[in-house]
Every structure is written in C-alpha cells, then in structure tokens.
Amino acid sequence: MRGAREMLTSLDQLNYRLRGDLREPLRIGIGIHHGEAIVGAMGPPRSQIITAIGDTVNTCARLESLTKDYDCVAIVSQQAAALAGLEVAGRELLQASVKGRSEPVQFYALKTLAELSAAAQA
Numbered sequence: 001m002r003g004a005r006e007m008l009t010s011l012d013q014l015n016y017r018l019r020g021d022l023r024e025p026l027r028i029g030i031g032i033h034h035g036e037a038i039v040g041a042m043g044p045p046r047s048q049i050i051t052a053i054g055d056t057v058n059t060c061a062r063l064e065s066l067t068k069d070y071d072c073v074a075i076v077s078q079q080a081a082a083l084a085g086l087e088v089a090g091r092e093l094l095q096a097s098v099k100g101r102s103e104p105v106q107f108y109a110l111k112t113l114a115e116l117s118a119a120a121q122a
Contacts, residue, residue, distance in 0.1 A: 029067025030074040070109040078106040
C-alpha cells in the first residue's frame with residue numbers, strides 16, 4: 001500500500017512539473033493482491049531484469065486492468081485489504097473473474113490517492 005501511495009504521489013509531482021506540456025495529466029492504475037510469487041533475476045548476466053511470476057502476479061495484473069473500467073487509481077483485493085487493515089466500512093465489495101482461477105476475486109476500487117493514503121497509514 002505504501003509503495004502504491006508513493007507511486008501516485010510521484011505521478012502527481014510529475015504532472016505538476018509537466019502541467020504546461022500536457023493536454024491532460026498522466027494517469028496510472030495499480031492492482032494490489034497478496035500471496036506467494038516467484039521473484040528473481042532473469043536474462044543474460046549483463047542485462048538481467050528482476051521479474052515476478054505466479055498466480056498472485058497474474059491476479060495483480062487483472063486487478064490493474066480493471067482500474068480503467070472502474071475509473072480509479074487502485075484496486076485492492078479483499079484479501080490484501082484485510083491484511084493491510086484497510087477501512088472497508090461503507091465501501092462496495094466488487095468481484096471479477098480472473099483467467100486461470102475458478103473463483104472470482106473480490107476487491108475494492110479506490111478512487112483517490114487520499115483513500116489509498118489512509119489505507120497505507122493503517
């Protein structure tokens with residue numbers, strides 16, 4: 001949650017610096033889920049990249065793609081929200097199917113940086 005908050009804060013700062021050059025602000029969407037993943041360096045020794053694979057990564061990618069549909073800055077799975085202590089009272093619990101999973105993923109759509117900041121401080 002803190003990482004997502006920092007990404008969005010940095011984007012706000014970038015948009016402020018580029019405000020005279022952009023017709024509209026740059027936007028990103030972030031998908032947050034919790035679980036195991038395989039993380040490591042891949043590629044030739046001089047140009048390795050750090051990457052992650054697994055069901056958790058696929059779920060994050062699907063949640064990230066849903067930010068466009070829900071016009072929000074972040075989508076947090078119910079599992080991640082519970083572990084992060086996100087205040088969910090009054091929030092709509094949504095769900096979507098995820099390719100490769102038999103059960104839909106339940107999630108919350110966070111519209112603003114302020115909603116994510118409150119979650120990150122919890």
